[in-house]
Amino acid sequence: MTESIKKYKFRDGLHLEFEIIDLAQVLKDKKDLMTVSHRAQFYLILWIEKGEGTHYVDFNPIKIEDNTLIFIPSNSVNIYDKEGLYEGKAIIFTDSFFCKNKEDVRFLHASLLYNDLYHIAKMKVSPQASYLRVFFNAMETEFLRNPDNSQFPILHNMLHIFLLQAEREIREQGFEELKPSVHLDNLMLFKEKLELNFRKERSVNKYASELGMSDKQLHKACTSVLDKTPKQIIDERLILEAKRLLVHSKQAIKEIAYELGYDEPTNFIKYFRKHTESTPLEFRSRF
Amino acid sequence: MRRIFIITVLTIVSIVSCEADNKEANMAISNKQKVSELLKAIETGAGEPVAYINANNYTQHNQAIADGLAGFGAVLGTLNEAGGGKVEVQRVFEDGDFVIAHTKYDFFGPKAGIDIFRFENGLIVEHWDNLQEIVEKTASGRTQFDGSTEIKDLDKTEANKTLVRNLMKDIFLGANPDKITDYISTEQYDQHNPGVKDGLGGLGEALASLAEAGMPMVYEKNYIVLGQGNFVLSVSEGIFLKEKVAFYDIFRIENGKVVEHWDTVEKIVPEADAKNTNGKFNF
Structure with a gap:
């Protein structure tokens, strides 16, 4: 694992890996910290009441607007807009807060709010009273209580309901969801495996056999759902990691190449250039 | 020899009588009066009432003020620079060593304040308070200050304190919410909380x-819970x-039964940002 990107871990000393923060306040107090690109080791829900500017998650721009909810997965790279306006609240929580059993894991990782098969989930919320607002208020109130044995399960369940309701509303707002199928299930298994192994393993055949599928099955899963080949998906993941390391660490190209499983930096440079049409150094200098 | 003796005796007598006078003078000023004078001195700048505070031992629980008499002095200094303040004490009552004052302040802006002072040997050794901005237009039409000020029913102090203790437990902490009419009068509940209307109905509506x-x-x-006669904090x-x-x-x-209510609600400052380490409560 790389330690070279600035990783913001959860604050020590909190009894729960859950927090509700005032965005404007945090950005004011920790402007230097927040506007340096960093990789957050927690899930984020941004409730923007008033906002302007462009937020970047894994190099993809997201427009910041009034009355929106934005769901940002754990481990993605965030760049806050230095000139932007973020007014509202944020909920931050970790896997260890939410995932107390297998159902929780499945829900969170498959949720269209946090699933990386989709673009970052962003939805409109009513500025008036709404079900989501009531639950957000209730979580804020519960979070302030003096800790007791009920606090964790109550917060956990309220967050679960909040996410379920947000899923429902984002669907109603026209979010296009992938239809459940064997192919989607197989693709999800592949992505899970890839996430753990992409630094050292890039052979489609190896992944297929590890998952007990034929090359053809894996190919079909990827192309029918995403219209991409397994090889393309592997390449995209590796390139994303390369970009993250280039921009968010001070490591030499040689070290990054090595970390991503290249013994020869020139091979890494060629590979990067082929997929991004720029050299690693050029890419780095743009940020 | 004899003369010297007489002089000595006289001196001793006069010292003794002097002490008695002082004691009497101290006794004559009640703790409630000391608190009223001290609060008023914030406005007038009078120096004497500051002597009612124990200079060597004054524990401050207002989280925006540093501990000790020095902390209090520093605030007065800043207040004078800001053009001074205004203080109108509305009602004062006492319970043992505690004196409670309900006050209309213009103290870095208009505020409603409830202060608690604790006395030891006639001097103030500890202070708590809770401040809230004044609201011009209130739900009940009453101000945060007007209403009854007369202290009576001194024989019912304990019974009334018990009533409020149980009101807190059963209603506000929720042990027996349906008992509310055991505590609050259904006929009269004059409400001075700026966001709530008069009567039990007003309270129910606001909570809902x-x-x-x-x-x-x-x-x-x-x-x-502190109280004197018909007033309980x-x-x-x-x-x-x-x-x-x-x-x-x-x-x-x-x-x-409770027939009138005033309150102040103030945000608790996180310990790390407080000017003293005494905590907002710690009675």
Whole structure:
């Protein structure tokens, strides 16, 4: 694992890996910290009441607007807009807060709010009273209580309901969801495996056999759902990691190449250039 | 020799009588009066009432003020630079060593304040307070200050304090919410909280609308109940409008039921940002 990107871990000393923060306040107090690109080791829900500017998650721009909810997965790279306006609240929580059993894991990782098969989930919320607002208020109130044995399960369940309701509303707002199928299930298994192994393993055949599928099955899963080949998906993941390391660490190209499983930096440079049409150094200098 | 003896005796006598005079003078000023004078001195700048504070031992629980007499002095200094303040004490009552004052301040802006002072040997050794901005237009039409000021029913102090303790437990901490009419009069409940209408109905309406918005008013802990006759103060901790707060509630009781209520609600400062380490409560 790389330690070279600035990783913001959860604050020590909190009894729960859950927090509700005032965005404007945090950005004011920790402007230097927040506007340096960093990789957050927690899930984020941004409730923007008033906002302007462009937020970047894994190099993809997201427009910041009034009355929106934005769901940002754990481990993605965030760049806050230095000139932007973020007014509202944020909920931050970790896997260890939410995932107390297998159902929780499945829900969170498959949720269209946090699933990386989709673009970052962003939805409109009513500025008036709404079900989501009531639950957000209730979580804020519960979070302030003096800790007791009920606090964790109550917060956990309220967050679960909040996410379920947000899923429902984002669907109603026209979010296009992938239809459940064997192919989607197989693709999800592949992505899970890839996430753990992409630094050292890039052979489609190896992944297929590890998952007990034929090359053809894996190919079909990827192309029918995403219209991409397994090889393309592997390449995209590796390139994303390369970009993250280039921009968010001070490591030499040689070290990054090595970390991503290249013994020869020139091979890494060629590979990067082929997929991004720029050299690693050029890419780095743009940020 | 004889003469020297006489002089000595006289001196001793006069010293003794002097001490007696001082003691009498101290006795003559009640703790309540000392508090009133001290609070008024914030406005007038009079120096003498500051002597009612024990200069060597003064524990400050206002989280925006540093500990000790020096902390109090520093605030007065800043206040003078800001053009001075205004202080109108509305009602004062006492319970043992404690004196409670309900005051209209213009103290870095208009505020309603409830202060508690603790005395030891005639001097103030500890102070708590709870401040809230003054609201011009209130739901009941009453101000945060007007209403009854007359202290009576001194023989009912304990009974009335017990009533408020149980009111806190059963209603505000929620042990027996249906008992509310055992505590609050159905005929008269004069409300001075700026956001709530008169009567039991007004209270119910306000609590319901907060709960529906997902922000129920939460009382978590009652720290102390202090009272004299028909006036009782309760100090609690809880959550209001998504902030951790201290609730100071003053109730007036008539014939065994609460008939009038004043309060102040103030946000609790996180310990790391407080100017002293004494805590907002710690009675």
